[in-house]
Amino acid sequence: MTKKIAVLPGDGIGTEIVEQAVKVLKALGEDFEYEYADVGGVAYANHGHPLPPETLALAKEADAVLFGAVGDFKYDTLPRALRPEQAILGLRKNLNLFANLRPAVCYPELVSASTLRPEVVSGLDLVIVRELTGDVYFGTPRGRREAPDGPFKGAEEGFDTMRYSRPEVERIAHVGFRTAMQRRKHLTCVDKSNVLETSQLWREVVTEVSKQYPEVKLDYLYVDNAAMQLVRAPTELDVVLTGNLFGDILSDEAAMLTGSIGMLASASLNEKGTGLFEPSHGSAPDIAGKNIANPIATVESAAMMIRYAFHMDEQADRIEAAIRKVLSDGIRTGDIWSEGCEKVSCSGMGDAIRAAL
Ligand code: NAI
Ligand code: MG
Numbered sequence: 001m002t003k004k005i006a007v008l009p010g011d012g013i014g015t016e017i018v019e020q021a022v023k024v025l026k027a028l029g030e031d032f033e034y035e036y037a038d039v040g041g042v043a044y045a046n047h048g049h050p051l052p053p054e055t056l057a058l059a060k061e062a063d064a065v066l067f068g069a070v071g072d073f074k075y076d077t078l079p080r081a082l083r084p085e086q087a088i089l090g091l092r093k094n095l096n097l098f099a100n101l102r103p104a105v106c107y108p109e110l111v112s113a114s115t116l117r118p119e120v121v122s123g124l125d126l127v128i129v130r131e132l133t134g135d136v137y138f139g140t141p142r143g144r145r146e147a148p149d150g151p152f153k154g155a156e157e158g159f160d161t162m163r164y165s166r167p168e169v170e171r172i173a174h175v176g177f178r179t180a181m182q183r184r185k186h187l188t189c190v191d192k193s194n195v196l197e198t199s200q201l202w203r204e205v206v207t208e209v210s211k212q213y214p215e216v217k218l219d220y221l222y223v224d225n226a227a228m229q230l231v232r233a234p235t236e237l238d239v240v241l242t243g244n245l246f247g248d249i250l251s252d253e254a255a256m257l258t259g260s261i262g263m264l265a266s267a268s269l270n271e272k273g274t275g276l277f278e279p280s281h282g283s284a285p286d287i288a289g290k291n292i293a294n295p296i297a298t299v300e301s302a303a304m305m306i307r308y309a310f311h312m313d314e315q316a317d318r319i320e321a322a323i324r325k326v327l328s329d330g331i332r333t334g335d336i337w338s339e340g341c342e343k344v345s346c347s348g349m350g351d352a353i354r355a356a357l
Helices: 014-027 041-047 053-061 086-094 108-113 166-181 197-210 223-232 244-257 296-308 313-328 346-356
Strands: 003-010 032-036 064-069 099-105 125-131 143-146 156-159 186-191 217-222 239-242 265-269 275-279
Touching (some): 003 014, 014 032, 053 086, 086 275, 099 166, 099 244, 099 296, 125 166, 166 197, 166 239, 186 244, 197 217, 275 296
Parallel strands (some): 003 032, 186 217
Antiparallel strands (some): 099 125, 143 156
């Protein structure tokens, strides 16, 4: 059956990198249909809104969304609701993308690109599964008030509410365990259950859900310790399951272990397991239009798309193998280039991956 892909390149390098991912997908020879729409600053320029109704409708009816990046400094003065970045928040909310998967892989050829010692990052291959629609970012009540008690009673205070419900934790836990089943079958639950009520519930629910996945080895880390382990011994981690706030911070930390932001893919999934697939980086206005961006994060996101949304594991493996082949052949974009390697453009990297495929 034909799979319909909503292609939303967005701003800055978005167009250049998404073009490479589509090039690689087309080379698979599968029955995919591609429908393009504007999103972000370019959508604001053409339709007066960063997430126009036509774009949202397409994203909802498609089998998956392949997203580039949004953001353009020329829109920095717009009211918040019209800024390009609102498009990604609107898509997360409207498509109910509650699960965010961010792999951090250190390819053997790129160990020297990391700021950590090669022996620490060599063999690194983990994925952070972050809950994306709950936690203190969305919890109510929130606001400003006069402090009702405590040593600063009467002073102005800001307050937020951290909340997680049992079904909310259950559904993200299932995503975590299913991901672990497709990998090395090891899941680490990261929370702060020594202090937080939400974390106690979180840990309790994850432990219960784990009984449905007896093959997966489950262990636990407090989030502060997890932050240490990520730089001490990151190769000991496989799947890291955590809430929205902790996941936000840990996923950026994990990203940096690998060296270049141009290598990092992400998937944001809904109940059906489909969703939105995008590189972790932004629109990189400083290098936009120069055909020098690294498209690997976007090509890898496309691989995640066919793996998670279309269950085409074999084809996803082929794309990942092609990326590895190109890297081991010494082909590099500028951000990951080192002495003795061949430097290629953004489209040159897309061509090389297609050829390797
Ligand atoms: P950025 O990720 O766009 O760029 C940070 C640095 O990394 C820049 O020096 C850039 O040239 C480099 N870089 C990023 N991607 C690269 C690639 N594929 N290849 C080579 N180098 C790459 O982050 P920045 O500069 O903070 O934000 C720029 C715009 O992107 C802003 O408007 C921001 O709001 C937006 N943004 C959008 C995101 C999204 O669409 N999901 C995520 C993050 C930022
Ligand atoms: Mg972040």
